[in-house]
Amino acid sequence: MNESVRNSRFLKAVRLEPTDATPVWFMRQAGRYMPEYRALRSKTTMLGAIQDPELAAEITLQPIKAFDLDAAILFNDILTPLMGMGLELDFVEGRGPVIGNPITSLADIEGLMTPPAAEAMPYTAQAIRLVTAELDGRGLPLIGFVGAPFTLASYAVEGGGSRNYEKTKRLMYHQPEAWASLMDKLVHVLGDYLLFQVQSGCAALQIFDSWAGTLSPRDYARFVAPYNARLIAAARESGVPVIYFSTGTGTLLRAISALGSDVVGVDWRIGLDEAWAQIGYDRAIQGNLEPLLLQAPWEELERQAKAVLEEAGGRRGHIFNLGHGILPQTPPDNVARLADFVHEFSAKGVVR
Numbered sequence: 001m002n003e004s005v006r007n008s009r010f011l012k013a014v015r016l017e018p019t020d021a022t023p024v025w026f027m028r029q030a031g032r033y034m035p036e037y038r039a040l041r042s043k044t045t046m047l048g049a050i051q052d053p054e055l056a057a058e059i060t061l062q063p064i065k066a067f068d069l070d071a072a073i074l075f076n077d078i079l080t081p082l083m084g085m086g087l088e089l090d091f092v093e094g095r096g097p098v099i100g101n102p103i104t105s106l107a108d109i110e111g112l113m114t115p116p117a118a119e120a121m122p123y124t125a126q127a128i129r130l131v132t133a134e135l136d137g138r139g140l141p142l143i144g145f146v147g148a149p150f151t152l153a154s155y156a157v158e159g160g161g162s163r164n165y166e167k168t169k170r171l172m173y174h175q176p177e178a179w180a181s182l183m184d185k186l187v188h189v190l191g192d193y194l195l196f197q198v199q200s201g202c203a204a205l206q207i208f209d210s211w212a213g214t215l216s217p218r219d220y221a222r223f224v225a226p227y228n229a230r231l232i233a234a235a236r237e238s239g240v241p242v243i244y245f246s247t248g249t250g251t252l253l254r255a256i257s258a259l260g261s262d263v264v265g266v267d268w269r270i271g272l273d274e275a276w277a278q279i280g281y282d283r284a285i286q287g288n289l290e291p292l293l294l295q296a297p298w299e300e301l302e303r304q305a306k307a308v309l310e311e312a313g314g315r316r317g318h319i320f321n322l323g324h325g326i327l328p329q330t331p332p333d334n335v336a337r338l339a340d341f342v343h344e345f346s347a348k349g350v351v352r
């Protein structure tokens with residue numbers, strides 16, 4: 001990582017250092033809301049795009065070229081590491097991701113493979129190298145990522161998206177040893193994949209635990225938190241900062257803070273001020289505008305973006321983001337305007 005990336009707004013905020021303005025990036029910033037993305041994606045499949053390093057690099061850079069953002073996130077998906085483990089992943093148009101051979105038994109878990117990321121996902125390293133060659137010149141960091149073990153286990157067990165996670169919870173409650181063995185394998189594969197992304201050039205890592213909010217605090221503490229803590233510790237060994245992001249977890253924030261990530265990402269279901277008080281001011285926070293607001297009239301969007309910045313209270317260590325990914329119907333102009341507004345408003349001195 002070069003000096004200008006090290007001294008980027010984003011990495012300074014992560015280290016709780018003062019910045020000239022609040023850094024901003026958006027989850028799913030490369031995606032279907034951008035006409036440039038739709039043009040490239042229409043020529044191939046989701047997996048085809050992910051596995052083509054030049055295409056993946058170009059898609060990653062599209063929002064960086066279009067908007068004034070403070071970080072890029074690699075174009076990929078949280079589910080790709082499951083393929084190397086022997087699970088058949090497909091992205092079905094209009095339906096989302098599907099696993100053709102979901103896990104149903106202890107024998108299935110024992111049969112899961114744990115190949116090194118360098119073997120299973122060499123295309124990721126190539127894409128990262130192409131992206132960082134461009135980002136280095138702009139002084140911008142690239143964020144690598146994985147899905148958290150629980151969120152990935154839920155896809156592996158349910159076979160796709162789910163409303164109530166019944167099969168996943170049944171595995172936890174009925175076969176706790178099988179659950180532990182599945183989570184162990186995921187921690188192993190994901191930890192190795194995170195280190196591989198840093199070795200390839202990523203300057204920060206994010207762990208997406210998008211579905212953790214379905215769990216009771218007791219079950220989160222017993223069945224999920226220990227694996228997250230292990231994964232975060234392994235990721236931090238790489239020397240780059242780690243963001244832990246989840247949704248629907250306003251009641252779990254103390255447990256989440258104890259996991260030891262450098263940054264905690266929060267969704268819009270809790271005020272940023274209340275969330276930060278629980279997480280602790282010795283830790284950076286990322287969030288948390290409701291994504292649907294990017295489709296609202298500018299006056300409403302501006303009012304609510306301002307409210308998020310005011311809730312951050314001028315403290316060091318706020319990274320502006322949405323509470324979840326950008327939605328496909330979002331007008332790109334609002335993304336441009338919001339990024340500029342965050343910089344201009346925070347530079348006025350509300351935030352230091």
Ligand SMILES: Cc1c2[nH]c(c1CCC(=O)O)Cc1[nH]c(c(CCC(=O)O)c1C)Cc1[nH]c(c(CCC(=O)O)c1C)Cc1[nH]c(c(C)c1CCC(=O)O)C2
Pocket residue numbers: 026027028029030031032041046073074075076077078079091095096097145147161208210324325
């Ligand atoms: C649960 C989950 C998935 N993927 C992801 C999560 C966790 C975070 C979240 O909740 O948003 C995370 C994800 N997905 C994608 C990224 C890349 C980085 C980023 O842009 O933030 C990341 C970090 C690209 C993607 N992943 C997907 C797309 C859309 C692909 C397309 O049709 O072009 C993109 C850009 C597909 C995907 N992938 C997944 C679903 C449910 C879908 C279908 C939903 C949809 O179609 O929007 C699984």
